[in-house]
Protein backbone atom coordinates (compact mmCIF):
# COMPACT_ATOMS: atom_id res chain seq x y z
CA UNK A 246 0.00 0.00 0.00
CA UNK A 247 1.81 3.10 -1.24
CA UNK A 248 1.29 6.75 -2.09
CA UNK A 249 3.65 8.54 -4.44
CA UNK A 250 3.75 12.29 -5.10
CA UNK A 251 4.23 13.21 -8.74
CA UNK A 252 2.87 16.72 -9.25
CA UNK A 253 2.21 19.76 -7.10
CA UNK A 254 4.98 18.56 -4.81
CA UNK A 255 7.30 21.52 -4.19
CA UNK A 256 5.16 23.67 -6.52
CA UNK A 257 1.59 24.85 -6.91
CA UNK A 258 0.29 23.41 -10.19
CA UNK A 259 0.08 19.97 -11.81
CA UNK A 260 -1.55 18.18 -8.86
CA UNK A 261 -1.18 14.41 -9.32
CA UNK A 262 -0.53 11.64 -6.81
CA UNK A 263 -0.71 7.89 -7.25
CA UNK A 264 -2.15 5.38 -4.79
CA UNK A 265 -1.28 1.71 -5.04
CA UNK A 266 -3.48 -0.74 -3.14
CA UNK A 267 -3.65 -4.50 -3.59
CA UNK A 268 -2.10 -4.33 -7.06
CA UNK A 269 -4.48 -1.58 -8.24
CA UNK A 270 -3.36 1.93 -9.16
CA UNK A 271 -5.41 5.01 -8.65
CA UNK A 272 -4.68 8.70 -9.29
CA UNK A 273 -5.62 11.56 -7.00
CA UNK A 274 -6.06 14.41 -9.55
CA UNK A 275 -4.29 14.70 -12.88
CA UNK A 276 -3.62 18.41 -13.30
CA UNK A 277 -1.91 20.57 -15.85
CA UNK A 278 1.40 22.21 -14.99
CA UNK A 279 0.89 25.93 -15.55
CA UNK A 280 2.85 29.15 -16.02
CA UNK A 281 5.96 30.06 -18.04
CA UNK A 282 7.60 28.38 -21.05
CA UNK A 283 9.11 25.22 -19.58
CA UNK A 284 5.87 23.65 -18.30
CA UNK A 285 4.42 23.30 -21.85
CA UNK A 286 7.11 20.68 -22.45
CA UNK A 287 6.62 19.14 -19.03
CA UNK A 288 2.94 18.62 -19.81
CA UNK A 289 3.91 16.84 -23.04
CA UNK A 290 6.49 14.61 -21.32
CA UNK A 291 5.54 10.98 -20.67
CA UNK A 292 3.73 10.41 -17.38
CA UNK A 293 6.03 8.84 -14.77
CA UNK A 294 3.61 5.88 -14.79
CA UNK A 295 1.79 3.80 -17.39
CA UNK A 296 -1.48 5.63 -18.21
CA UNK A 297 -3.16 2.40 -19.35
CA UNK A 298 -2.27 0.82 -15.99
CA UNK A 299 -4.30 3.36 -13.97
CA UNK A 300 -7.56 1.78 -12.79
CA UNK A 301 -9.41 4.92 -11.66
CA UNK A 302 -9.03 8.63 -10.92
CA UNK A 303 -10.44 10.56 -7.98
CA UNK A 304 -10.75 14.25 -8.84
CA UNK A 305 -10.84 16.81 -6.02
CA UNK A 306 -12.12 19.77 -8.08
CA UNK A 307 -12.41 21.27 -11.55
CA UNK A 308 -9.51 23.74 -11.58
CA UNK A 309 -7.30 22.99 -14.56
CA UNK A 310 -4.19 22.46 -12.41
CA UNK A 311 -6.10 19.50 -10.92
CA UNK A 312 -7.97 18.04 -13.92
CA UNK A 313 -6.18 19.49 -16.98
CA UNK A 314 -4.22 16.41 -18.03
CA UNK A 315 -7.17 13.99 -17.84
CA UNK A 316 -7.75 14.18 -21.65
CA UNK A 317 -4.05 13.41 -22.15
CA UNK A 318 -4.32 10.49 -19.73
CA UNK A 319 -7.17 9.15 -21.84
CA UNK A 320 -5.24 9.75 -25.07
CA UNK A 321 -2.38 7.68 -23.63
CA UNK A 322 -4.54 4.71 -22.72
CA UNK A 323 -6.40 5.35 -19.46
CA UNK A 324 -9.86 3.75 -19.66
CA UNK A 325 -11.07 3.72 -16.03
CA UNK A 326 -13.68 5.95 -14.42
CA UNK A 327 -13.09 9.45 -13.02
CA UNK A 328 -14.90 9.99 -9.71
CA UNK A 329 -15.94 13.57 -8.94
CA UNK A 330 -18.92 15.47 -7.52
CA UNK A 331 -21.64 16.35 -10.04
CA UNK A 332 -20.83 20.08 -9.84
CA UNK A 333 -17.14 19.32 -10.35
CA UNK A 334 -18.04 17.27 -13.43
CA UNK A 335 -20.15 20.11 -14.85
CA UNK A 336 -17.41 22.69 -14.32
CA UNK A 337 -14.71 20.32 -15.60
CA UNK A 338 -16.67 20.04 -18.87
CA UNK A 339 -16.43 23.82 -19.38
CA UNK A 340 -12.77 24.03 -18.40
CA UNK A 341 -11.52 20.96 -20.30
CA UNK A 342 -13.28 21.92 -23.54
CA UNK A 343 -11.84 25.42 -23.27
CA UNK A 344 -8.44 23.90 -22.58
CA UNK A 345 -8.72 21.69 -25.69
CA UNK A 346 -9.56 24.72 -27.83
CA UNK A 347 -6.55 26.50 -26.37
CA UNK A 348 -4.31 23.49 -27.08
CA UNK A 349 -5.44 23.56 -30.73
CA UNK A 350 -4.62 27.29 -31.00
CA UNK A 351 -1.21 26.76 -29.36
CA UNK A 352 -0.37 23.95 -31.81
CA UNK A 353 -1.43 26.07 -34.81
CA UNK A 354 0.68 28.99 -33.63
CA UNK A 355 3.72 26.75 -33.11
CA UNK A 356 3.19 25.20 -36.54
CA UNK A 357 3.08 28.60 -38.26
CA UNK A 358 6.26 29.62 -36.45
CA UNK A 359 8.08 26.46 -37.54
CA UNK A 360 6.84 26.73 -41.13
CA UNK A 361 8.50 30.11 -41.40
CA UNK A 362 11.75 28.37 -40.45
CA UNK A 363 11.16 25.72 -43.13
CA UNK A 364 10.01 22.94 -40.77
CA UNK A 365 6.96 21.20 -42.26
CA UNK A 366 6.39 18.61 -39.52
CA UNK A 367 2.84 18.61 -38.19
CA UNK A 368 2.48 19.72 -34.55
CA UNK A 369 -0.05 17.72 -32.61
CA UNK A 370 -2.03 19.59 -29.96
CA UNK A 371 -1.51 18.38 -26.39
CA UNK A 372 -5.01 16.89 -26.66
CA UNK A 373 -8.14 17.47 -28.72
CA UNK A 374 -11.80 18.18 -28.03
CA UNK A 375 -12.45 14.49 -28.78
CA UNK A 376 -9.98 13.45 -26.05
CA UNK A 377 -11.69 15.83 -23.61
CA UNK A 378 -15.17 14.57 -24.56
CA UNK A 379 -13.99 10.96 -24.23
CA UNK A 380 -12.66 11.37 -20.71
CA UNK A 381 -15.69 13.46 -19.68
CA UNK A 382 -17.89 10.49 -20.60
CA UNK A 383 -16.07 8.39 -17.99
CA UNK A 384 -16.97 10.77 -15.11
CA UNK A 385 -19.04 9.22 -12.31
CA UNK A 386 -20.88 11.67 -10.04
CA UNK A 387 -20.36 11.00 -6.33
CA UNK A 388 -22.32 13.07 -3.77
CA UNK A 389 -20.68 14.52 -0.68
CA UNK A 390 -20.81 12.37 2.44
CA UNK A 391 -21.63 9.03 0.82
CA UNK A 392 -19.08 6.19 0.99
CA UNK A 393 -18.74 4.32 -2.30
CA UNK A 394 -16.51 1.46 -3.39
CA UNK A 395 -14.16 2.68 -6.11
CA UNK A 396 -11.98 -0.40 -6.49
CA UNK A 397 -11.57 -3.55 -4.41
CA UNK A 398 -10.03 -2.30 -1.16
CA UNK A 399 -10.75 1.39 -1.87
CA UNK A 400 -13.75 3.17 -0.39
CA UNK A 401 -14.17 6.87 -1.20
CA UNK A 402 -16.06 9.63 0.63
CA UNK A 403 -16.05 13.25 -0.58
CA UNK A 404 -16.25 16.10 1.95
CA UNK A 405 -16.83 19.75 1.05
CA UNK A 406 -13.56 21.68 0.71
CA UNK A 407 -15.25 25.11 0.29
CA UNK A 408 -12.81 26.14 -2.46
CA UNK A 409 -14.93 26.32 -5.64
CA UNK A 410 -18.33 24.81 -6.37
CA UNK A 411 -18.14 21.01 -6.15
CA UNK A 412 -14.65 21.01 -4.62
CA UNK A 413 -13.89 18.13 -2.31
CA UNK A 414 -11.51 16.81 0.26
CA UNK A 415 -10.96 13.16 -0.55
CA UNK A 416 -11.28 10.58 2.24
CA UNK A 417 -10.33 7.05 1.25
CA UNK A 418 -10.43 3.90 3.37
CA UNK A 419 -7.87 1.46 2.03
CA UNK A 420 -7.68 -2.24 2.85
CA UNK A 421 -5.05 -4.72 1.79
CA UNK A 422 -5.07 -8.04 3.60
CA UNK A 423 -5.13 -7.22 7.34
CA UNK A 424 -3.91 -3.70 6.81
CA UNK A 425 -6.41 -0.86 6.89
CA UNK A 426 -5.55 2.81 6.44
CA UNK A 427 -7.58 5.96 6.09
CA UNK A 428 -6.04 8.66 3.93
CA UNK A 429 -7.32 12.23 3.76
CA UNK A 430 -6.31 14.37 0.77
CA UNK A 431 -7.41 17.93 1.49
CA UNK A 432 -7.70 19.01 -2.16
CA UNK A 433 -7.59 22.82 -2.33
CA UNK A 434 -9.15 24.35 0.77
CA UNK A 435 -11.25 27.51 0.70
CA UNK A 436 -11.42 30.36 3.17
CA UNK A 437 -13.99 30.17 5.95
CA UNK A 438 -17.02 32.49 5.78
CA UNK A 439 -16.81 33.21 2.04
CA UNK A 440 -20.03 33.89 0.13
CA UNK A 441 -21.98 31.23 -1.77
CA UNK A 442 -19.86 28.26 -0.67
CA UNK A 443 -20.04 26.31 2.56
CA UNK A 444 -17.03 26.23 4.89
CA UNK A 445 -14.49 23.43 4.49
CA UNK A 446 -15.90 20.44 6.41
CA UNK A 447 -14.34 19.38 9.68
CA UNK A 448 -14.37 16.10 11.57
CA UNK A 449 -12.59 14.13 8.85
CA UNK A 450 -10.77 11.03 10.06
CA UNK A 451 -7.45 9.87 8.68
CA UNK A 452 -4.32 7.97 9.68
CA UNK A 453 -2.37 10.12 7.27
CA UNK A 454 -3.12 13.48 5.66
CA UNK A 455 -1.97 15.02 2.39
CA UNK A 456 -2.64 18.72 2.62
CA UNK A 457 -2.36 21.77 0.36
CA UNK A 458 -0.15 24.67 1.44
CA UNK A 459 -0.62 27.35 -1.25
CA UNK A 460 -0.94 30.18 1.28
CA UNK A 461 0.81 28.43 4.14
CA UNK A 462 2.87 31.57 4.75
CA UNK A 463 0.11 34.15 4.31
CA UNK A 464 -2.54 35.98 6.26
CA UNK A 465 -5.39 37.20 4.03
CA UNK A 466 -6.92 40.62 4.39
CA UNK A 467 -10.11 40.70 6.40
CA UNK A 468 -13.23 40.12 4.30
CA UNK A 469 -15.20 42.99 5.82
CA UNK A 470 -12.42 45.45 5.09
CA UNK A 471 -12.16 44.14 1.53
CA UNK A 472 -15.87 44.65 0.91
CA UNK A 473 -15.83 48.11 2.47
CA UNK A 474 -12.99 49.04 0.12
CA UNK A 475 -14.80 47.57 -2.89
CA UNK A 476 -17.93 49.57 -2.10
CA UNK A 477 -15.93 52.76 -1.64
CA UNK A 478 -14.13 52.29 -4.98
CA UNK A 479 -17.46 51.85 -6.79
CA UNK A 480 -19.15 54.81 -5.09
CA UNK A 481 -16.24 57.11 -5.86
CA UNK A 482 -15.97 55.81 -9.43
CA UNK A 483 -19.62 56.66 -10.03
CA UNK A 484 -19.05 60.17 -8.72
CA UNK A 485 -15.97 60.72 -10.87
CA UNK A 486 -17.35 59.15 -14.08
CA UNK A 487 -15.58 56.56 -16.23
CA UNK A 488 -15.70 52.78 -16.27
CA UNK A 489 -14.62 50.07 -13.82
CA UNK A 490 -12.86 46.97 -15.13
CA UNK A 491 -12.72 43.82 -13.02
CA UNK A 492 -10.45 41.10 -14.43
CA UNK A 493 -11.74 37.82 -13.00
CA UNK A 494 -11.33 34.07 -13.40
CA UNK A 495 -14.36 32.60 -15.15
CA UNK A 496 -14.98 29.94 -12.53
CA UNK A 497 -15.43 31.03 -8.94
CA UNK A 498 -14.24 34.62 -8.82
CA UNK A 499 -16.73 35.94 -11.42
CA UNK A 500 -19.63 34.40 -9.50
CA UNK A 501 -18.31 35.71 -6.20
CA UNK A 502 -18.02 39.25 -7.60
CA UNK A 503 -21.55 39.07 -9.05
CA UNK A 504 -22.82 37.79 -5.73
CA UNK A 505 -21.23 40.67 -3.81
CA UNK A 506 -22.59 43.20 -6.31
CA UNK A 507 -26.02 41.59 -5.90
CA UNK A 508 -26.03 41.56 -2.10
CA UNK A 509 -24.66 45.13 -1.83
CA UNK A 510 -26.74 46.52 -4.69
CA UNK A 511 -28.42 49.30 -2.73
CA UNK A 512 -25.60 49.99 -0.31
CA UNK A 513 -23.11 50.51 -3.16
CA UNK A 514 -25.63 52.47 -5.25
CA UNK A 515 -25.28 50.18 -8.24
CA UNK A 516 -28.66 51.11 -9.78
CA UNK A 517 -27.34 53.53 -12.36
CA UNK A 518 -24.40 51.42 -13.54
CA UNK A 519 -24.50 49.09 -16.53
CA UNK A 520 -22.94 45.81 -15.39
CA UNK A 521 -21.44 43.51 -18.04
CA UNK A 522 -20.37 39.90 -17.56
CA UNK A 523 -18.25 39.75 -20.70
CA UNK A 524 -17.13 36.12 -20.84
CA UNK A 525 -18.97 33.18 -22.42
CA UNK A 526 -17.09 30.84 -20.10
CA UNK A 527 -18.01 32.80 -16.97
CA UNK A 528 -21.65 32.87 -18.13
CA UNK A 529 -21.60 29.07 -18.54
CA UNK A 530 -19.88 28.61 -15.19
CA UNK A 531 -22.47 30.90 -13.55
CA UNK A 532 -25.22 28.68 -14.96
CA UNK A 533 -23.57 25.68 -13.29
CA UNK A 534 -23.26 27.59 -10.02
CA UNK A 535 -26.90 28.67 -9.93
CA UNK A 536 -28.02 25.16 -10.98
CA UNK A 537 -26.29 23.64 -7.96
CA UNK A 538 -27.95 25.76 -5.29
CA UNK A 539 -28.14 22.64 -3.09
CA UNK A 540 -24.41 23.17 -2.44
CA UNK A 541 -24.71 26.81 -1.34
CA UNK A 542 -24.25 28.00 2.22
CA UNK A 543 -27.34 28.99 4.21
CA UNK A 544 -27.21 32.68 3.32
CA UNK A 545 -26.88 32.08 -0.43
CA UNK A 546 -29.65 29.46 -0.35
CA UNK A 547 -31.94 31.97 1.34
CA UNK A 548 -31.12 34.56 -1.34
CA UNK A 549 -31.71 31.96 -4.03
CA UNK A 550 -35.16 31.23 -2.56
CA UNK A 551 -35.93 34.93 -2.85
CA UNK A 552 -34.95 35.12 -6.51
CA UNK A 553 -31.25 34.32 -6.69
CA UNK A 554 -28.12 36.42 -6.94
CA UNK A 555 -28.28 36.90 -10.71
CA UNK A 556 -31.82 38.31 -10.96
CA UNK A 557 -30.95 40.71 -8.15
CA UNK A 558 -28.85 42.60 -10.69
CA UNK A 559 -31.50 44.05 -13.00
CA UNK A 560 -28.83 45.96 -14.92
CA UNK A 561 -26.62 42.92 -15.62
CA UNK A 562 -25.96 42.17 -19.27
CA UNK A 563 -24.47 38.84 -20.29
CA UNK A 564 -22.18 39.24 -23.31
CA UNK A 565 -21.78 36.02 -25.25
CA UNK A 566 -20.86 37.25 -28.72
CA UNK A 567 -17.84 39.26 -29.85
CA UNK A 568 -20.19 41.98 -31.16
CA UNK A 569 -21.77 42.33 -27.73
CA UNK A 570 -18.31 42.59 -26.22
CA UNK A 571 -17.15 45.21 -28.70
CA UNK A 572 -20.28 47.26 -28.09
CA UNK A 573 -19.04 47.85 -24.53
CA UNK A 574 -16.21 49.93 -25.99
CA UNK A 575 -18.77 52.55 -26.97
CA UNK A 576 -19.73 53.02 -23.31
CA UNK A 577 -17.50 55.81 -22.00
CA UNK A 578 -19.01 56.14 -18.58
CA UNK A 579 -20.90 54.04 -16.04
CA UNK A 580 -19.91 50.51 -17.09
CA UNK A 581 -18.70 47.82 -14.69
CA UNK A 582 -17.06 45.15 -16.83
CA UNK A 583 -16.24 41.70 -15.43
CA UNK A 584 -14.14 39.75 -17.93
CA UNK A 585 -11.32 37.22 -18.16
CA UNK A 586 -8.66 36.25 -18.08
CA UNK A 587 -8.05 36.83 -14.41
CA UNK A 588 -4.38 37.75 -14.92
CA UNK A 589 -5.05 39.63 -18.19
CA UNK A 590 -2.91 37.19 -20.18
CA UNK A 591 -5.62 36.96 -22.87
CA UNK A 592 -9.36 37.10 -23.30
CA UNK A 593 -11.71 40.05 -23.62
CA UNK A 594 -10.39 42.00 -20.64
CA UNK A 595 -7.27 42.85 -22.66
CA UNK A 596 -9.35 44.82 -25.19
CA UNK A 597 -11.14 46.68 -22.43
CA UNK A 598 -7.81 47.50 -20.78
CA UNK A 599 -6.51 48.90 -24.06
CA UNK A 600 -9.48 51.28 -24.23
CA UNK A 601 -9.71 52.26 -20.57
CA UNK A 602 -6.19 52.17 -19.08
CA UNK A 603 -5.18 55.53 -20.65
CA UNK A 604 -8.24 57.20 -19.09
CA UNK A 605 -7.62 58.89 -15.75
CA UNK A 606 -11.32 58.64 -14.77
CA UNK A 607 -11.39 54.81 -15.05
CA UNK A 608 -10.66 52.16 -12.40
CA UNK A 609 -9.21 48.66 -12.62
CA UNK A 610 -10.03 46.40 -9.68
CA UNK A 611 -7.96 43.24 -9.24
CA UNK A 612 -9.51 40.54 -7.09
CA UNK A 613 -6.96 37.76 -7.55
CA UNK A 614 -3.28 36.88 -7.49
CA UNK A 615 -1.26 38.21 -10.46
CA UNK A 616 1.67 35.96 -11.36
CA UNK A 617 5.04 37.41 -12.36
CA UNK A 618 5.34 38.09 -16.08
CA UNK A 619 1.61 38.65 -16.69
CA UNK A 620 0.00 41.88 -17.92
CA UNK A 621 -2.02 41.95 -14.70
CA UNK A 622 1.18 41.95 -12.65
CA UNK A 623 2.70 44.76 -14.72
CA UNK A 624 -0.39 46.90 -14.02
CA UNK A 625 -0.53 45.98 -10.33
CA UNK A 626 3.18 46.77 -9.99
CA UNK A 627 2.39 50.35 -10.98
CA UNK A 628 4.02 50.59 -14.41
CA UNK A 629 3.34 53.88 -16.22
CA UNK A 630 3.09 52.07 -19.52
CA UNK A 631 2.32 48.49 -20.52
CA UNK A 632 2.48 46.61 -23.79
CA UNK A 633 -0.83 45.41 -25.26
CA UNK A 634 -0.96 43.64 -28.63
CA UNK A 635 2.54 44.92 -29.38
CA UNK A 636 1.71 48.58 -28.69
CA UNK A 637 2.56 50.77 -25.69
CA UNK A 638 -0.46 51.78 -23.60
CA UNK A 639 -0.25 54.49 -20.90
CA UNK A 640 -1.64 53.55 -17.50
CA UNK A 641 -3.62 56.56 -16.26
CA UNK A 642 -6.53 54.66 -14.69
CA UNK A 643 -6.61 54.08 -10.93
CA UNK A 644 -5.50 50.57 -10.05
CA UNK A 645 -6.76 48.71 -6.96
CA UNK A 646 -6.00 45.30 -5.51
CA UNK A 647 -8.60 43.78 -3.23
CA UNK A 648 -6.86 41.39 -0.86
CA UNK A 649 -9.67 39.35 0.65
CA UNK A 650 -11.03 37.43 -2.32
CA UNK A 651 -8.77 34.37 -2.42
CA UNK A 652 -10.29 30.93 -3.13
CA UNK A 653 -7.56 29.44 -0.93
CA UNK A 654 -7.50 29.55 2.82
CA UNK A 655 -4.59 31.36 4.49
CA UNK A 656 -2.36 29.89 7.19
CA UNK A 657 -5.00 30.38 9.89
CA UNK A 658 -7.65 28.68 7.73
CA UNK A 659 -5.34 25.75 6.96
CA UNK A 660 -4.49 25.28 10.64
CA UNK A 661 -8.19 25.52 11.52
CA UNK A 662 -9.00 22.78 8.98
CA UNK A 663 -6.25 20.55 10.36
CA UNK A 664 -7.38 21.10 13.96
CA UNK A 665 -10.85 19.90 12.92
CA UNK A 666 -9.49 16.48 11.94
CA UNK A 667 -9.97 13.55 14.29
CA UNK A 668 -6.74 12.75 16.16
CA UNK A 669 -3.48 14.35 15.15
CA UNK A 670 -2.46 12.40 12.05
CA UNK A 671 0.92 12.95 10.37
CA UNK A 672 0.83 15.36 7.44
CA UNK A 673 2.57 15.55 4.07
CA UNK A 674 2.30 19.02 2.53
CA UNK A 675 1.81 19.54 -1.21
CA UNK A 676 0.58 22.29 -3.55
CA UNK A 677 2.81 25.09 -2.35
CA UNK A 678 5.94 27.01 -3.25
CA UNK A 679 8.74 25.89 -0.98
CA UNK A 680 8.53 28.81 1.45
CA UNK A 681 4.75 28.44 1.89
CA UNK A 682 5.01 24.72 2.60
CA UNK A 683 7.92 25.30 4.99
CA UNK A 684 6.00 27.99 6.88
CA UNK A 685 2.98 25.73 7.32
CA UNK A 686 5.19 22.79 8.30
CA UNK A 687 6.81 24.95 10.99
CA UNK A 688 3.41 26.15 12.25
CA UNK A 689 2.13 22.55 12.45
CA UNK A 690 5.34 21.32 14.06
CA UNK A 691 5.01 24.02 16.76
CA UNK A 692 1.65 22.43 17.59
CA UNK A 693 3.34 19.06 18.00
CA UNK A 694 2.15 17.67 14.64
CA UNK A 695 4.39 15.40 12.62
CA UNK A 696 4.56 17.45 9.40
CA UNK A 697 6.64 16.93 6.26
CA UNK A 698 6.96 18.65 2.91
CA UNK A 699 6.38 16.14 0.09
CA UNK A 700 9.32 16.09 -2.33
CA UNK A 701 8.44 15.33 -5.97
CA UNK A 702 8.68 11.57 -6.54
CA UNK A 703 8.60 10.75 -2.80
CA UNK A 704 7.06 7.35 -2.20
CA UNK A 705 5.31 6.68 1.06
CA UNK A 706 4.69 3.23 2.54
CA UNK A 707 1.19 3.64 3.98
CA UNK A 708 1.69 0.63 6.26
CA UNK A 709 4.68 2.01 8.16
CA UNK A 710 3.85 5.64 7.25
CA UNK A 711 7.44 6.22 6.24
CA UNK A 712 9.16 7.25 3.04
CA UNK A 713 10.63 4.35 1.11
CA UNK A 714 12.64 6.31 -1.43
CA UNK A 715 12.36 9.18 -3.79
CA UNK A 716 11.77 7.54 -7.20
CA UNK A 717 11.72 3.77 -7.14
CA UNK A 718 10.69 1.73 -10.15
CA UNK A 719 9.23 4.29 -12.58
CA UNK A 720 7.19 2.79 -15.39
CA UNK A 721 7.27 5.35 -18.19
CA UNK A 722 4.63 4.95 -20.86
Ligand SMILES: [Zn+2]
Nearest residue numbers: 306308408433
Ligand atom coordinates in the same frame (compact mmCIF):
# COMPACT_ATOMS: atom_id res chain seq x y z
ZN1 LIG B 1 -8.06 24.96 -7.05
